[in-house]
Amino acid sequence: MTTTLSKEDFLIVKEQDVVPFRNKVKDAAVKTGMGILNQTKLITAASELVRNLLKYGGGGTVAIEAVNNGRENGVRLVFSDKGPGIADLSLAMQDGFSTGKSLGLGLPGTKRLVNEFNIQSTVGEGTTVTIIKWKNG
Amino acid sequence: MDRIPILKMGDFLLVTIQVDLYDQLAENLETDLVNAVKKHNSKGVLIDISSVSIIDSFMGRILGNIGAMSRIMGAQSVIVGMQPAVAMTLVELGLTLTGVATALNVEKGMELLRSKILLSDGQSDDDDDNDTE
Ligand SMILES: Nc1ncnc2c1ncn2[C@@H]1O[C@H](COP(=O)(O)OP(=O)(O)OP(=O)(O)O)[C@@H](O)[C@H]1O
Ligand SMILES: [Mg+2]
Numbered sequence: 032m033t034t035t036l037s038k039e040d041f042l043i044v045k046e047q048d049v050v051p052f053r054n055k056v057k058d059a060a061v062k063t064g065m066g067i068l069n070q071t072k073l074i075t076a077a078s079e080l081v082r083n084l085l086k087y088g089g090g091g092t093v094a095i096e097a098v099n100n101g102r103e104n105g106v107r108l109v110f111s112d113k114g115p116g117i118a119d120l121s122l123a124m125q126d127g128f129s130t131g132k133s134l135g136l137g138l139p140g141t142k143r144l145v146n147e148f149n150i151q152s153t154v155g156e157g158t159t160v161t162i163i164k165w166k167n168g
Numbered sequence: 169m170d171r172i173p174i175l176k177m178g179d180f181l182l183v184t185i186q187v188d189l190y191d192q193l194a195e196n197l198e199t200d201l202v203n204a205v206k207k208h209n210s211k212g213v214l215i216d217i218s219s220v221s222i223i224d225s226f227m228g229r230i231l232g233n234i235g236a237m238s239r240i241m242g243a244q245s246v247i248v249g250m251q252p253a254v255a256m257t258l259v260e261l262g263l264t265l266t267g268v269a270t271a272l273n274v275e276k277g278m279e280l281l282r283s284k285i286l287l288s289d290g291q292s293d294d295d296d297d298n299d300t301e
Contacts (some may be wrong), residue, residue: 074221133225134225136263140261145258
């Protein structure tokens with residue numbers, strides 16, 4: 032079972048919010064004692080998802096949580112937007128699929144970089160992506 | 169607006185990225201570099217990213233663009249000093265940075281640039297095989 036030790040919400044509405052947000056994620060990762068490689072993977076994943084949230088979701092919020100699963104600590108990030116949603120999730124999760132004339136790496140790449148990945152989306156209502164990176168994950 | 173300084177050293181341009189790039193900064197760098205290559209008729213571009221702790225797909229794409237555009241304008245480019253954790257993360261993300269030449273540090277990068285320039289000068293009639301290292 033995963034318990035939340037602390038939680039902080041972050042509002043993301045413009046590009047200038049991204050760097051301070053990334054720094055907050057880094058602080059949270061450092062606090063768990065996470066090594067540099069896992070920190071880098073987590074921050075890169077966060078950077079991809081926050082970019083999607085801005086570009087496709089029109090902005091939103093991210094919850095940064097310190098979590099524990101009984102064995103180790105980790106960082107959970109919950110990205111929520113009230114954008115248009117994603118019609119076909121399995122398509123969106125494929126390497127190379129993009130409606131934004133981009134590389135289509137963000138979602139599938141992020142999934143590879145973290146330990147737990149969950150995406151929920153309803154057309155017309157919005158998208159929520161939850162990831163966890165464990166200290167030694 | 170913030171800009172990353174571009175140093176001219178003879179035929180080369182040298183860029184040291186000291187901060188984590190955000191989008192506008194990266195895009196400015198892309199245009200500034202292309203303009204500088206044109207203005208100085210530079211033969212090589214060396215980008216030192218040893219202080220950069222995060223490269224996501226957007227920034228990776230900018231680095232790729234800089235390489236491609238330099239090439240079109242007749243300049244070689246090399247990226248030096250990528251942190252091991254950044255390199256490993258890029259691979260897992262799925263970003264291969266094809267077409268971007270890399271070297272361990274500035275010194276090795278300069279060597280690589282010089283040899284690439286020699287190579288491209290030597291076969292300027294019969295070109296188009298700018299393979300990466
Ligand atoms: N928060 C979101 N709201 C609505 N659609 C989204 C959201 N996130 C992703 N998508 C959709 O899923 C597709 C795939 O996203 P992904 O991040 O994998 O690729 P990309 O953003 O298009 O390209 P890249 O991340 O490589 O620059 C996007 O093109 C977009 O259509
Ligand atoms: Mg994306």
